[in-house]
Amino acid sequence: MGSIQANPASESFEAQAHLYKHIFSHINGAVLKCAVQLRIPDIIHSHGQPLTIPQLASKLEVHPTKTASIERLVRLLVHNGFLAETKVNEEEQEGRRKHILSLHLLSYLWFKEEEKTIVESAFGLGFWDLxxxxxxxxxxxxxxxxxxxxxxxxxxxxxxxxxxxxxxxxxxxxxxxxxxxxxxxxxxxxxxxxxxxxxxxxxxxxxxxxxxxxxxxxxxxxxxxxxxxxxxxxxxxxxxxxxxxxxxxxxxxxxxxxxxxxxxxxxxxxxxxxxxxxxxxxxxxxxxxxxxxxxxxxxxxxxxxxxxxxxxxxxxxxxxxxxxxxxxxx
Ligand SMILES: C[S@@+](CC[C@H](N)C(=O)[O-])C[C@H]1O[C@@H](n2cnc3c(N)ncnc32)[C@H](O)[C@@H]1O
Incomplete structure (x- = not known):
């Protein structure tokens, strides 16, 4: 029978990543809730075909400064298997365009407002000042x-x-x-x-x-x-x-x-x-x-x-x- 040599450092770092994954797993639920409250699934469904991120953001009526944040929200939803991504044209937009079928503190309203962070909206000051x-x-x-x-x-x-x-x-x-x-x-x-x-x-x-x-x-x-x-x-x-x-x-x-x-x-x-x-x-x-x-x-x-x-x-x-x-x- 072969023996497996464990590398204690790599095991510890894998354990650390595993721990972080669970500590922050509530973000998955919050992101899903946010997506539903923003009506992302309804909008994709009623559109009847894949949408680009800018198209989705404009239908969601999010604040223009939050379009990139919608892309990041969608990236996690795609990773978690709630949405699918389709490539249409590799040449276009830096190689690809994504088409897509509350943290208890992350509210869908955050996407509608200009405030930079949730901490700023909640406390009126930035994280380091807080x-x-x-x-x-x-x-x-x-x-x-x-x-x-x-x-x-x-x-x-x-x-x-x-x-x-x-x-x-x-x-x-x-x-x-x-x-x-x-x-x-x-x-x-x-x-x-x-x-x-x-x-x-x-x-x-x-x-x-x-x-x-x-x-x-x-x-x-x-x-x-x-x-x-x-x-x-x-x-x-x-x-x-x-x-x-x-x-x-x-x-x-x-x-x-x-x-x-x-x-x-x-x-x-x-x-x-x-x-x-x-x-x-x-x-x-x-x-x-x-x-x-x-x-x-x-x-x-x-x-x-x-x-x-x-x-x-x-x-x-x-x-x-x-x-x-x-x-x-x-
Ligand atoms: C995420 S922590 C990282 C701390 C440390 N490098 C580590 O990895 O453990 C970010 C650090 O940036 C510091 N910081 C925030 N604004 C700063 C500023 N304007 N000048 C210097 N340090 C700042 C914070 O006080 C904090 O210690």
Whole structure:
């Protein structure tokens, strides 16, 4: 009888994805409810033939700024088997056009209004401002992020080539510093800076090669050989992400050669990922859309974003679980 060698890191990351899938599974029900309340199935049925996303959005009378959000809602409904997608013309519209036969917090009304996120509609302020106002919520959010980052220990073991030649690293939006602490312990000669909003880093203390700096990544980022952005860009739309990436470019500009931005985020690959993995990424996409006006991105969307921010080339390496490392070079 053959024996199966388990890989503890890959098992842990699969377990993490499985856990996230269940934690956010309520989004599936909410998205379905939203689709029914928006009358998506009725509209498709009475149309009698496939509709494009723009046709559907105009019949739904959603706010013009929400057409892309309808496409993402439909993408999850297609993945879950409630709608079918038909290709009509491969040449058309960047290769293909999709034809398609409440999060308890996601209401169908959200699609009718201009407000950017559900958090803004409900509380009158953005997610990060909400966290700043509610210290208990900020504490539990930061703990959640720290425990996610704890898993990096296993992933970073195999990433020596990514950090090897660096002398300084700044972890932008590094939270309470779990990822950076792991990196600083693994590479004792690497000087690491955790950079986050002042209220997040104010009570953190560093080590001989780890310091904390408070500020906003939209204003200025401390100079370093490389910038790490772990789970940051999926929080932001393309316009804000380009602004962040431009500030990152300024931060690494002193390094003549080899300066880079290291992005850890998901890359959507619906057709290639197994069902569970695709599901986790699509659930996060709806979560980001509704709470932060952010998004999960396909390889093509990452490429477009990085080119718009003036990066000349990049390399995507899949990590364990549902995230990848993207090394981007100006
Ligand atoms: C999703 S969390 C990711 C935290 C950490 N990178 C991780 O993966 O555990 C996003 C982080 O971005 C930070 N953030 C939000 N707005 C920021 C800004 N304008 N400047 C710097 N950091 C910001 C938040 O405080 C939060 O720690």
């Amino acid at each position: 966290l700043e106002r509610d210290h208990q919520y900020m504490k539990s959010f930061n703990e959640g992020m720290a425990s996610d980052s704890q898993m990096m220990n296993m992933a970073l073991r195999d990433c020596k080539s990514i950090f090897d030649k660096l002398e300084t690293l700044v972890d932008v939006g590094g939270g309470t510093g779990t990822t950076c602490r792991i990196i600083s312990e693994r590479y004792p000669n690497l000087k690491c800076i955790v950079f986050d909003l002042p209220q997040v880093v104010e009570s953190s203390s560093g080590s001989h090669n780890l310091t904390y700096v408070g500020g906003s990544m939209f204003e200025s980022i401390p100079f370093a050989d490389a910038v790490l952005l772990k789970w940051i860009l999926h929080n932001w739309d393309d316009e804000s992400s380009v602004k962040i990436l431009n500030k990152c470019k300024e931060a690494i500009s002193k390094k003549d050669e080899g300066g880079k931005v290291i992005i850890i985020d998901a890359v959507l690959k619906e057709k290639e990922d197994d069902n569970d993995m695709a599901q986790v990424k699509l659930l996060f996409d709806i979560l980001m859309m509704s709470t932060l006006n952010g998004k999960e991105r396909t390889e093509k969307e990452w490429n477009k974003l990085l080119v718009s921010a003036g990066f000349k080339h990049h390399k995507i390496t899949p990590l364990f679980g549902f995230r990848s490392i993207i090394e981007a070079y100006p």
